[in-house]
Amino acid sequence: MxxxxxxxxxxxxxxxxxxxxxxxxxxxxxxxxxxxxxxxxxxxxxxxxxxxxAGKSDLCLDIIQESFRVLCDELTRYLDRHRDTPVRERLDMAIGKWLAFIEDKTPWIGELRPRECESELFFASSLYVTVHGLFRSLLEEAGRLPGAAAIDAVLAADGIIASASPFLYSHQRQGRGYSMEAIKRHLLALYVDPLCGRRLPGETTQTDGNSSLQPFM
Missing domain, CATH: 1.10.10.60 (Homeodomain-like)
Known part of the structure; x- marks a missing residue:
């Protein structure tokens, strides 16, 4: 007792x-x-x-892991309830939730010690495995749609997560001035819309001056 x-x-x-x-x-x-x-x-x-x-780094790691469990629960419940929703809408929501999580936790992720950010540890972590599995499953479903482009769902899931890595994401938001919505639109245009046989009006995956990614003012 x-x-x-x-x-x-x-x-x-x-x-x-x-x-x-x-x-x-x-x-x-x-x-x-x-x-x-x-x-x-x-x-x-x-x-x-x-x-x-032992220090704030350990505290931040625990906070991130706790918040991530909440995120996974929210995503899982949403996807279970919306199985009949078009897959692009589900991917739109999942990418949006992932970006919002990164945006909210970026200051705390910066406090993590190098050993907690090492590649092998990160790719083997429950965070990466779970998020990758969610995106991969949705992308594979989208890849079975009529007219879908031939995209490797494993690599595409890696690409979505890598594109929203905390350090790159912070640079895009603060250094380059892009909004979270603009980054999400770009990820959808790059990885999702070719599978769904569509693009949003005016969107392109190019990174030159014709890119649809416009900084917010």
């Missing part, structure tokens, strides 16, 4: 710590918050906090 209570207490401490950390990060930015502030806000001792998290 005491052991079960201890596990419940540990789970409650984790929930409170993550909740307070997210609030502080949202208000002050990750760099503007110390571990001391997080412990104080969560009402736990610094020793308790450091026993669970």
């Amino acid at each position: 005491a052991e079960r209570k201890e596990r419940r207490d540990a789970a409650e401490h984790r929930r409170i710590i993550l909740q307070k950390a997210k609030s502080l990060f949202a208000e002050h930015g990750v760099e503007g918050v110390s571990m001391y502030q997080i412990a104080r806000s969560a009402g736990v001792g610094q020793g308790t906090l450091y026993r669970r998290y």
Whole structure:
């Protein structure tokens, strides 16, 4: 009984710590918050906090993983409920959700230590495997439509995820000034519309001056 209570207490401490950390990060930015502030806000001792998290990098990783589980649940429920919805609409929604997740979590991803961003670890992670599986399944379905272009669904799923990698995405949003909607339209035009036998009016996959990707003002 005491052991079960201890596990419940540990789970409650984790929930409170993550909740307070997210609030502080949202208000002050990750760099503007110390571990001391997080412990104080969560009402736990610094020793308790450091026993669970060696630093803000570990905290950010836990927050990202927790948020990702929520994202996967939302995507899975949506796709289960909308099996009869045209596949392009489902891909539009899935890509939009993925971009929104990256946009929201980019500041926290920047805090991760190099070992947490190494290629082999990332590609083997549940995050990558799950998201890749969702996109691959939808792309394979789209590839069976009459008149669909011959696109490798495995490589196309990799391409969608790589195009929205946090570092590239941040550069496109902040450095180049593209909106999230413009990036989504480009991914649809590049990877999805050839399978569905269509393009949106005026869209192109070119990257020169004729590109439909227009920076927001």
